[in-house]
Amino acid sequence: MSWKDQTDNDTVPQTLRFLPSREPKPQLRSSDSHSPCSLFKMFSLDSVVSTLCHNTNAQAAKSIERHKYKWRDITVREMYRYIGLLFYMAMVKLPSIIDYWRQSSIFTIPFPATILSRDRYRNILWNVHMSHPDADKENDRKSGTSEHDRLFRVKLIMDTIRKTCKAIYHPRRHLAVDERMVACKANTWRTQYMKAMPTKWVFKLFVVAPIPSNGYTIII
Structure with a gap:
């Protein structure tokens, strides 16, 4: 390769053609009917929520060793209820979590208590875990090395959302x-x-x- 000077003609690079592997649009069949819940479940597969339940139960088992409170294993259905309340609380703002279950007020909101009890919600909140606590401990031992993954605790849900975002919409x-x-x-x-x-x-x-x-x- 030799240097060019001002006397050389410019060579225009070849224009690349846009050849998408799929038609750019949402990759959902128009013949299918979708509800808000079914669309949400595309981003949070039942298998992922099942793993979330397993890891949360494992974390709760360790928490019980240090604290005296009752715990029963959380199910996939109950985890979806918990996630639903998180969305609800993001839209209906109150000063404190306990205000969503407060009964002695003219501003009482009845809905949250029909989904989960206050104590059950708080127990899940304290223990919800996306990764297994034993795997967390192993990853923490690698802190300061190239093998340590700082996003390890959220990797499961992050990777699932990333794959789904690519799968159901082509830009x-x-x-x-x-x-x-x-x-x-x-x-x-x-x-x-x-x-x-x-x-x-x-x-x-x-x-x-x-x-x-x-x-x-x-x-x-």
């Missing part, structure tokens, strides 16, 4: 890397303080999303 030609802010009250090494944002404490994620944006995430 058009134009994509961009965008920032996503996920509100979080936890104090972790990944939590950032965003002074100018309405929600101050967040996880900052970088995602691949369509242009113009329709809010869909292709890759986290």
